[in-house]
């Protein structure tokens with residue numbers, strides 16, 4: 001549909017210097033052109049810190065967790081020396097996935113294809129029937145390492161060997177979250193949503209400062225003091241926050257979404273952390289292709305004892321319902337973005353500052369990514 005436009009033209013069609021009151025959203029081709037999706041994979045997802053799992057999944061030697069970043073299979077594993085490491089989860093023999101379970105514990109990483117074994121430190125330990133192979137250095141054929149660090153309850157990796165620290169990337173978010181005691185909460189359950197929309201449609205929907213909440217989420221709306229909703233942009237994050245009110249209107253929401261304030265953190269590009277009293281859920285938005293994304297919701301609670309099981313399950317169900325409400329609208333938006341009637345939209349100054357930050361950060365990364373690609377040609 002936009003094939004006649006060059007990638008340079010598509011990027012140039014967004015003005016990232018316009019102040020919010022004059023700003024447009026990023027234009028429709030950014031959401032529907034697969035060249036943009038490829039550029040994002042190379043210059044956003046391959047260069048930013050990406051959450052891959054939970055710290056509690058890799059707390060003792062031998063524990064591992066696997067995931068995908070920018071389409072690359074990754075494994076993070078705690079070594080016998082207590083050190084956390086991460087690797088491309090790709091066998092050096094014929095490229096099979098070495099660790100095939102989502103998480104678990106092992107003393108060796110064993111490739112299921114021809115039985116090569118790697119140590120927890122990634123070093124190649126053994127290759128069956130490989131005698132007589134010339135010019136092969138076992139020491140040069142370990143799993144290829146990736147940067148890994150932890151923050152609060154989460155494990156992050158970064159595919160860019162020149163990347164700065166996770167702390168520098170998160171910036172002031174670290175201090176901002178510290179009083180909330182996120183690491184003290186316990187993982188309870190996960191929901192995975194496959195959505196027929198570009199990953200940015202989901203992020204935009206999250207970052208509209210509650211604009212859609214009274215219209216789309218009647219239950220959630222009943223516990224938020226919508227008029228007092230605040231939006232703060234800083235570094236690479238946006239904090240949307242709202243005072244809470246007790247509600248009888250929707251019993252399940254009122255019983256499971258409590259506290260003085262709701263805290264909704266978004267960290268560029270694709271991570272959300274949502275907190276109420278004794279509650280947190282994280283949303284990780286993973287692009288699948290230009291028209292599809294997968295969103296992983298992990299639910300955590302202060303108390304995950306047996307006596308709270310029913311309450312916690314009810315809380316997850318409330319999250320699930322809100323999610324279903326968002327899902328339909330996100331898929332509608334993706335269809336609308338392909339319409340010949342739509343080019344780009346305006347932003348509410350009161351509500352949509354978070355989207356403005358997102359679009360500017362993304363534009364900066366894509367423009368510098370394209371510049372690097374051109375310099376390399």
Ligand code: FES
Nearest residue numbers: 091093094111114
């Ligand atoms: S691909 Fe892993 S052992 Fe052959």
Ligand SMILES: [Fe+2]
Nearest residue numbers: 205212217326
């Ligand atoms: Fe929503």
